[in-house]
Amino acid sequence: MKNGVITKMEPILAARGISVVFEGRTILDNIDFDIAPRESCAIVGGIHSGKSVFLRVLAGLQKPTAGVVTFQGAPVRTYDPLGVPWGQGIGYVSQNPGLRSNLTAVENVSLPLLYKGENTGEDAQEASSAILHRLGVDDIRARPAELTPGEMALVSLGRALVVRPRVLLFDNPVVMSDVGQARQVVELLHELRGETDLAVVSACSSEAVASLLSERSKRLLDGRLEEIP
Numbered sequence: 001m002k003n004g005v006i007t008k009m010e011p012i013l014a015a016r017g018i019s020v021v022f023e024g025r026t027i028l029d030n031i032d033f034d035i036a037p038r039e040s041c042a043i044v045g046g047i048h049s050g051k052s053v054f055l056r057v058l059a060g061l062q063k064p065t066a067g068v069v070t071f072q073g074a075p076v077r078t079y080d081p082l083g084v085p086w087g088q089g090i091g092y093v094s095q096n097p098g099l100r101s102n103l104t105a106v107e108n109v110s111l112p113l114l115y116k117g118e119n120t121g122e123d124a125q126e127a128s129s130a131i132l133h134r135l136g137v138d139d140i141r142a143r144p145a146e147l148t149p150g151e152m153a154l155v156s157l158g159r160a161l162v163v164r165p166r167v168l169l170f171d172n173p174v175v176m177s178d179v180g181q182a183r184q185v186v187e188l189l190h191e192l193r194g195e196t197d198l199a200v201v202s203a204c205s206s207e208a209v210a211s212l213l214s215e216r217s218k219r220l221l222d223g224r225l226e227e228i229p
Helices: 051-059 105-116 121-135 149-161 179-196 207-213
Strands: 013-022 025-035 040-044 066-071 090-093 167-171 199-204 216-221 224-228
Touching: 013 051, 025 051, 025 066, 025 199, 025 224, 040 051, 040 207, 051 090, 051 167, 051 199, 090 149, 105 121, 105 149, 121 149, 121 179, 149 167, 149 179, 179 199, 179 207, 199 207, 207 216
Parallel strands: 040 199, 040 216, 090 167, 167 199
Antiparallel strands: 013 025, 013 066, 216 224
16 A cells, blocks of 8 residues: 555566467467466366466466566576476466375475475475365375375475465366365465465366456456456
């Protein structure tokens, strides 16, 4: 607030003129997008609408045909498609949990902290245990084969959140299909937005799920983003 007037915070993540063309098909068409700290926005679209591609571009995991994405004012560098943006302050949760089968839930969540080299193994597991507890994952020593699909999705989300990202990109959260797990996720993301100024961008197939996760929604249709009232 300035001089009694509430002012909008500057975007932490911004996309300008983003287009993606693949094999002659336009997936994304000249998209502009902003998200500010503490904001939440859902991108709603059907199968093959391009919403997952858009999140990958925002994460720096896919290079757009045209346009630029900036995070905290600096261009997001393009990572190898098999990589993860752990070191850049962006948390990314894909549709495929991508957990390592030989590691426990808590060890999978610890990986980004160990990758960054900022935590010892003991510190990383303590932080990972705490985030899994907040997500409602009880058996933190279970391996992926022993977890339900919803639990694996929660572990994947925990892995993205454990590094305390400034922005979370959450792709088609299947975990939201379970009422109990959905409540845990919604409550935790709301708390983190207040505690750490986390901004959340989710890609959803359902407007109902989008309304649970986000304050505002945009529809991705024919490669363009449009506001959903």
